Amino acid sequence: KAGVTQTPRYLIKTRGQQVTLSCSPISGHRSVSWYQQTPGQGLQFLFEYFSETQRNKGNFPGRFSGRQFSNSRSEMNVSTLELGDSALYLCASSPDSRVEKLFFGSGTQLSVL
Amino acid sequence: QQQVKQSPQSLIVQKGGISIINCAYENTAFDYFPWYQQFPGKGPALLIAIRPDVSEKKEGRFTISFNKSAKQFSLHIMDSQPGDSATYFCAASWGADGLTFGKGTHLIIQP
Numbered sequence: 001k002a003g004v005t006q007t008p009r010y011l012i013k014t015r016g017q018q019v020t021l022s023c024s025p026i027s028g029h030r031s032v033s034w035y036q037q038t039p040g041q042g043l044q045f046l047f048e049y050f051s052e053t054q055r056n057k058g059n060f061p062g063r064f065s066g067r068q069f070s071n072s073r074s075e076m077n078v079s080t081l082e083l084g085d086s087a088l089y090l091c092a093s094s095p096d097s098r099v100e101k102l103f104f105g106s107g108t109q110l111s112v113l
Numbered sequence: 114q115q116q117v118k119q120s121p122q123s124l125i126v127q128k129g130g131i132s133i134i135n136c137a138y139e140n141t142a143f144d145y146f147p148w149y150q151q152f153p154g155k156g157p158a159l160l161i162a163i164r165p166d167v168s169e170k171k172e173g174r175f176t177i178s179f180n181k182s183a184k185q186f187s188l189h190i191m192d193s194q195p196g197d198s199a200t201y202f203c204a205a206s207w208g209a210d211g212l213t214f215g216k217g218t219h220l221i222i223q224p
Contacts, residue, residue, distance in 0.1 A: 004156070033211055043157070043202060045211030056211055090156050099145060099206045104156030 002027065004093050004105035011110045018079040021108045025072050025093030031055075032074040033102065034066060037088040046089075049074055050097045078110075086112045116140050117205050119215025127223050132190040134218045136203035139184065143205040147212070148177065148188045151200045160201070161188070193222045 005024040013019050025032050034046040045058035049068035066076040072093075078085055088107040095101055118137045126132045138146075147162035163170045163177040163186065170177045176189040190197055200219050204212040 035211075042216040043204075043212075043214035045213070048211055056209060058211060092156070097209065099147075099212055100162065102159065102212070104149075104158065106154065106156050 004091055004103055006089075006091050006105040006108050008108060009106070011108060012113060013081050013110065014113050015081055015083060017081050018077065019081060019110060021076045021078075021089055021091075021110070023074045023076070023091030023093075023105060025074070025091075026103055029093035029095050029103075030072055031094045031097035032068055032072065033092045033094075034074070034076050035090040035092065035104075036060075037090055037107070038086075043090070046076070048097065055097065081112045083112050086110060116213050117203060117215045119203050119218060121218060122216070123219040123221070125221045125223060126193045128193065128195060130193050130222075132193045132197065132220055132222070133187060134201055134203070134220070135185065135187045136205075136215050137183075137185045138205050140205070140207070140213075141184070142207040143213075144207045145205065146177070146179065146186050147204050148175075149202045149204060149214075151202065151217075157202060190220075193220075195222045195224050198222045 007022045031050045033048040037043045048056045052068045063079045068074045090107045092102045092104045116139050148160045149157035150160045151157040161172050161175045174191045179186045200217045202217045203215040206212045
């Protein structure tokens with residue numbers, strides 16, 4: 001069974017641009033969560049989608065948004081990039097949105113120059 | 114406000130020794146406490162988890178000790194091996210909320 005797949009693996013953008021990250025969950029999983037990982041702040045919860053609806057949102061500005069498609073695949077968008085948005089963005093999926101069954105992908109490393 | 118505080122930030126243990134990582138939380142509503150292991154270039158992977166109705170859970174060489182009154186929990190790795198060298202994160206959650214993570218512990222097991 002394939003794991004959580006995130007694309008691209010690496011991204012380099014410049015300040016002010018926008019970026020879209022993609023996540024394909026484990027087959028059969030209906031919930032997708034996104035986390036930001038930085039050396040200074042560690043792992044921080046961004047948001048969670050279940051059956052195409054955002055169920056929870058962390059404490060991030062509105063520049064961070066996401067969506068989930070009917071096949072459970074998810075995208076995350078960051079607009080007007082700032083230098084501080086440089087981070088590893090991790091996607092995690094679970095069968096039924098319970099955190100007990102959360103499986104993480106390897107992440108997309110975003111560098112903002 | 115850091116809701117889950119993890120220590121130490123880094124830890125060096127000799128092969129065969131016991132690795133101990135500690136976490137303290139503030140939100141008494143938390144009802145799920147997992148530990149994740151992360152290797153370079155990979156996402157975190159669930160190692161072991163506990164709920165507050167038990168004080169200890171053991172899975173192989175890994176044990177969680179949980180102290181509800183002190184709002185603390187810890188990870189013990191017995192007979193530590195070089196392959197255990199990784200970054201370990203404690204976390205907590207309640208209800209349908211996402212995980213709140215500690216800042217991580219970089220563990221090195223020396224051969």
